[in-house]
Amino acid sequence: xxxxxxxxxxxxxxxxxxxxxxxxxxxxxxxxxxxxxxxxxxxxxxxxxxxxxxxxxxxxxxxxxxxxxxxxxxxxxxxxxxxxxxxxxxxxxxxxxxxxxxxxxxxxxxxxxxxxxxxxxxxxxxxxxxxxxxxxxxxxxxxxxxxxxxxxxxxxxxxxxxxxxxxxxxxxxxxxxxxxxxxxxxxxxxxxxxxxxxxxxxxxxxxxxxxxxxxxxxxxxxxxxxxxxxxxxxxxxxxxxxxxxxxxxxxxxxxxxxxxxxxxxxxxxxxxxxxxxxxxxxxxxxxxxxxxxxxxxxxxxxxxxx
Amino acid sequence: xxxxxxxxxxxxxxxxxxxxxxxxxxxxxxxxxxxxxxxxxxxxxxxxxxx
Numbered sequence: 001x002x003x004x005x006x007x008x009x010x011x012x013x014x015x016x017x018x019x020x021x022x023x024x025x026x027x028x029x030x031x032x033x034x035x036x037x038x039x040x041x042x043x044x045x046x047x048x049x050x051x052x053x054x055x056x057x058x059x060x061x062x063x064x065x066x067x068x069x070x071x072x073x074x075x076x077x078x079x080x081x082x083x084x085x086x087x088x089x090x091x092x093x094x095x096x097x098x099x100x101x102x103x104x105x106x107x108x109x110x111x112x113x114x115x116x117x118x119x120x121x122x123x124x125x126x127x128x129x130x131x132x133x134x135x136x137x138x139x140x141x142x143x144x145x146x147x148x149x150x151x152x153x154x155x156x157x158x159x160x161x162x163x164x165x166x167x168x169x170x171x172x173x174x175x176x177x178x179x180x181x182x183x184x185x186x187x188x189x190x191x192x193x194x195x196x197x198x199x200x201x202x203x204x205x206x207x208x209x210x211x212x213x214x215x216x217x218x219x220x221x222x223x224x225x226x227x228x229x230x231x232x233x234x235x236x237x238x239x240x241x242x243x244x245x246x247x248x249x250x251x252x253x254x255x256x257x258x259x260x261x262x263x264x265x266x267x268x269x270x271x272x273x274x275x276x277x278x279x280x281x282x283x284x285x286x287x288x289x290x291x292x293x294x295x296x297x298x299x300x301x302x303x304x305x306x
Numbered sequence: 307x308x309x310x311x312x313x314x315x316x317x318x319x320x321x322x323x324x325x326x327x328x329x330x331x332x333x334x335x336x337x338x339x340x341x342x343x344x345x346x347x348x349x350x351x352x353x354x355x356x357x
Contacts, residue, residue: 001342004335039315039322039334041341043348046356074352093352101342104349108356138357145314149323152307171310218357225355232354 002067002098004043010066011045011105015125017064023057024050024119026127028111028135036129038149044104048118048127051109051305054083058092062248066096066103072244073251074104076236077229079263080255081107088266089306090225094248112221113137113214114304115188129154133165134302137214139222144211155179164189167211169204172197190295209284209292216280217299224267224276232262266306273303 018025030042049057058081061071074093079085081092086109095102111118113134121128133150136143144167151165155175163181166172173196181192191210197203235258264270277299285293311320322333342348
């Protein structure tokens with residue numbers, strides 16, 4: 001078993017090397033959370049990479065060995081690491097077949113739910129907490145405390161955008177005891193207008209509505225991508241002839257060919273970003289009451305890069 | 307925020323979260339390796355899209 005420290009060191013070196021080569025990239029998700037003081041038990045690494053440098057980063061990955069093993073694309077489902085698909089929010093997966101379990105790297109060009117360029121929000125080899133926290137608004141229950149914890153960290157560092165990531169009524173109350181959410185943030189997140197959040201029951205209900213909204217949006221987003229991935233997966237499996245040991249270059253050529261046939265460049269735009277937001281809002285209205293809709297966040301700002 | 311960390315993550319994780327960076331990363335590494343040594347799978351499926 002490769003110790004976690006060695007894995008962490010491997011991935012941080014990979015990103016440092018990429019940055020030295022002029023590739024804007026950054027570690028996000030679990031490893032970034034650990035760095036920022038919100039421990040996560042993950043051994044995989046997620047990296048944001050500037051879309052325009054997809055080829056360069058892929059080449060770097062391809063030549064980087066871990067315990068003398070070169071990487072492969074992971075499984076048949078991985079889209080190619082190619083700017084054309086990265087721009088549309090697709091994620092590429094790589095693996096080093098170490099024993100007893102693989103070391104895995106996920107690479108994407110668009111930060112999900114990003115409201116501003118992630119490329120301008122780096123601190124060393126990590127994406128800043130604001131980027132990481134936006135990515136935590138998923139349809140997985142376990143992700144939400146990380147968003148709140150990161151938001152709290154941001155406020156402690158006097159980054160007022162932290163207000164956008166607090167999803168706990170007690171944390172909101174305590175934060176409001178010493179500061180007022182700025183008006184421009186309340187425009188993005190109406191719930192902040194309830195500061196100092198004294199009406200606990202109302203705040204709790206609206207926080208639930210917000211979380212459900214982001215969850216619905218994420219489910220819809222994933223569903224849109226997965227619809228296209230099924231035929232793509234079959235095509236890659238056929239074209240690979242059952243082989244799982246292709247080099248990154250070999251695997252890439254197969255994946256590009258299959259992706260050209262099965263993966264649209266911009267599936268979310270094709271579906272309609274406004275349509276996605278409207279559907280998610282409608283779903284929340286149905287389950288929680290239409291009165292909460294006006295309190296939902298301005299999500300149309302959270303498709304930056306697409 | 308410490309109260310929140312205890313509620314959200316449990317006492318032990320909250321304690322780790324407030325350690326200085328070096329010690330925090332060492333504690334996380336130890337925790338992850340221990341879990342893996344006991345057969346816990348900490349990996350994630352490849353989905354083609356980031357959740």
